[in-house]
Amino acid sequence: MKEQLSALIDDEFEISNADHLLIAAKSNGELKQAWMSYHLIRDAMRGNIPQCGQMTGRVMAALEDEPTQIAPAAAIINAAMVKKPVYKTSRFWSVAASVAAVMFVGLMLFQSRSIDENALNPIEIADNMPTEYITAHQTYAPNSASYYVQDASFTEPR
């Protein structure tokens, strides 16, 4: 429905079929909001928003009027520190919890990395001949004529 509304605003929707949209835009809160937003967006895209240039100036002026405060919250914090020991403050516990969580996650990452290092770093058999498997195959498989060809190095560990 919002898509149809957007199309209607852009003149891409048959207005004679748009009664339901207009009724909905008048009554329904969400669709009314959309109706207004789309118009604002369209106006902004066409550069039709008159106050835009004056906004910065108004904000700066308001800031000028604010009185200057030096360390405004210091007094309040001091009062709080005197009242409660550090470990009783909620801020302490939230920091402690964060530290513990970071350490826990870090430890897990560290541990999983130490396992993965082996798994992710396999031995390429093209570089490192798995002679123990070849020997076992030649020893137990039938029809293996290579039975006679076992290298000295193949039988060495036996």
Add this chain to the structure above:
Amino acid sequence: MSKWMLACGLWCASLNVQALDDPWIVLQKTAFAARELNYQGIFVYQNGNQMRSVQITHMNHGGHELTRNIVMDGQPREVLSQGSDIVIYNAQNDKVVIEKRRGQNLFPAMFPTNLDALKASYEAKFGVVERVAGRDAQVVELVPNDSFRYGYRVWADTEFGLLLKMILTSSSNEILEQIGFTQLSMMNTRDIDWFQPKIDASKSYVMEDAAEVNHVTDNWVIANLPPGYRKIDHIMIAVPGKSVPVNQLIFSDGIASVSLFIEPIIKGTRPKMGHKQVGSTHICANVVDGYQVVVVGEVPAETVRQISRAVSFRKQALVDK
């Protein structure tokens, strides 16, 4: 007149073809001849850049097969077999290590007596007649039906039916492995005093610790084997340098065999990955769900790769079966 002679010639030729019309029968004959005849000779085995000469003596002594193989190159090694019991004497520096094995199809008994499994995966064709080890031999080509196995060329003695030579060929017809007699003679004696190892009194004889198969755990599923391959054995072996026994599953299509090794990856060890070829042997290593999976076989790379991918693990703890 000449027409009649041609017809006669064709009829004679067809008779000759009929006598030899099934190459499978020639292969089956090699399986029986290797087990039933009494012979001695020397054969050479070559795989990749390795070569060994082996002296063989075989006798069928009242229904019991006795074989002695002496490896003549490299590390001294004697293989004595009686039926399917095989004892290997490995001479090392100061000792002789004795290993016991079971049921190998050793040369020249490379083919099983039942060829049904092979017929599903290969086509057999007659080749020419060639001389091998001074004897006439009928060539039979075993052509694979798919790319999951190599081809074989077999030379069978025309007189005794014995397998004289066999080569393993890749799809591009390259020779990967060969084994064949260079010298062969039939024995007339019934004497079996040759059936003993050469004992070296200066060395101590040590029995190799046999791998105990106490329990077999299998929480894996092998879903999609290459066509024609069946599981023929499952053993637990002790691999040197490993603290836990390793599962070895053996698959075969009747002649080619592939070993699949499965073991849990122990924390702190680096798993093996990748692919390698040594002569006719392909090796593929993979990690599946925290298990090390290694596949080794004298088969094309595609076959070891597919078997290594066929393994999946059920989501449960290892349970003794």
